[in-house]
Amino acid sequence: MRILIIEDNADIVANLYAFLEPRGHVLDSAANGYAGFALAAQHEYDAIVLDLKLPGMDGLTLCRKLREELQNTTPVLIVTARDTLEDKVAGFDSGADDYMVKPFSLVEVDIRLRALVRRARGKSRISTQLSIGDLVFDTATYQVKRNGVPVNLTKTGFKILTCLMKEAPKVVTREALELEVWGDHPPDSDALRTHIHALRQALDKSHSFAMLRTVQGIGYRLVAPDDAV
Numbered sequence: 001m002r003i004l005i006i007e008d009n010a011d012i013v014a015n016l017y018a019f020l021e022p023r024g025h026v027l028d029s030a031a032n033g034y035a036g037f038a039l040a041a042q043h044e045y046d047a048i049v050l051d052l053k054l055p056g057m058d059g060l061t062l063c064r065k066l067r068e069e070l071q072n073t074t075p076v077l078i079v080t081a082r083d084t085l086e087d088k089v090a091g092f093d094s095g096a097d098d099y100m101v102k103p104f105s106l107v108e109v110d111i112r113l114r115a116l117v118r119r120a121r122g123k124s125r126i127s128t129q130l131s132i133g134d135l136v137f138d139t140a141t142y143q144v145k146r147n148g149v150p151v152n153l154t155k156t157g158f159k160i161l162t163c164l165m166k167e168a169p170k171v172v173t174r175e176a177l178e179l180e181v182w183g184d185h186p187p188d189s190d191a192l193r194t195h196i197h198a199l200r201q202a203l204d205k206s207h208s209f210a211m212l213r214t215v216q217g218i219g220y221r222l223v224a225p226d227d228a229v
Contacts, residue, residue, distance in 0.1 A: 001046040001117055005029040006036030006062065007079070008054055012102075016049065019106040025113075033057025040066055045074050046120075047113045052080040052091070060094045067095035075116035079104055130165040133224030135203070135211060137165055146203060146211075156181055157199045164212070164222045173219040196220060 003020065007013050008031045017027055028043070030036035032055040040048060048066075052059035059078065066072040075097045080087070083101040091099050097116050100109065128140040134147040142158055144151040153161065163180045164172055178186040181195075196212070204210045213221050 001113065002026045002044070003028070003047050003049060003113065004036065004039055004043075004045045004074075005049045006033070006039075006054065006059070007049065007051040008032060009051070012051075012079075015106060016109070020110060023110060031055070033059065033062045037062050037065060040072060040074065041070055046117045047075045047077060049077050049079055049109070049113070050096070052078060052082055052087075060090055063091075063094040063096055073120070075113075075120050077109070077112055077116060079109070130162070132165055132168050132222055133211065133226070135165070135222075135224075137161060146207065149206070151202050153199065153202055154195070156195050157202065160195060160199055161203075164220060168222040169224070171215045171219050171221045175219075177219065 001024075003025050005013055005016055005027060007016075007029065010031075013029050013031075017029075021027060028039055028045070030039050034056045036048075036050070036054070037057060050059045050063060054062070057065075059080070063076055063078075066074070066076070076095065077098045077100065078091045078096045079100045079102060080091075081102045082091075088099050097119075098112050100112065128138055130137045130139060135144070136146075137144045139162060144153060144158075144161065159181050160177055163177060174192060178192055181192070186192075196214075200210075200212045203212055209225055211222050211224065213223055215221060
């Protein structure tokens with residue numbers, strides 16, 4: 001795991017490095033809130049160990065800014081000397097995932113970090129599923145079903161469907177779809193129209209409601225019955 005430690009106590013940081021690095025973890029550290037926030041914004045971590053009483057920006061503010069401003073979902077383990085119920089409530093309300101009171105066991109820190117990362121990765125797997133109405137697409141397994149019935153698509157069809165489902169019910173322009181499928185080198189022929197036709201046949205042919213719509217002169221969109229206009 002790659003772990004960010006945001007802690008101003010040099011002895012605690014040294015102990016965490018001495019214990020966690022031999023166990024295969026890669027560590028970064030910051031001694032104040034602003035530096036910690038900058039590292040979390042610039043790099044991806046599996047977990048963050050966060051003190052509350054920090055120079056510059058306190059831990060509660062830092063955690064809240066991670067969640068609200070950066071939309072950062074990295075698991076946060078608070079380690080602090082603040083041990084009242086009110087302190088713990090404030091920590092979880094700021095967006096933290098777990099809370100430990102100093103002095104703490106290094107073994108327990110490792111155990112809790114591993115548990116947080118396992119849960120976070122489980123949530124990540126769940127989030128690979130896209131759904132609109134009765135259409136479900138698991139982007140991890142490339143299984144598409146409409147009303148429980150499997151839908152067979154080509155590699156290009158998967159790319160187009162992914163883009164349309166992520167943006168639905170908004171219109172996706174032809175240019176945006178071509179860029180998604182072929183990058184900066186789209187074919188000269190009207191290949192997109194051919195692939196859209198094949199996708200429409202696969203998605204809509206056996207159903208009374210047509211989900212894939214053409215917006216003349218602009219592009220395409222996917223709609224569920226509730227989104228149709």
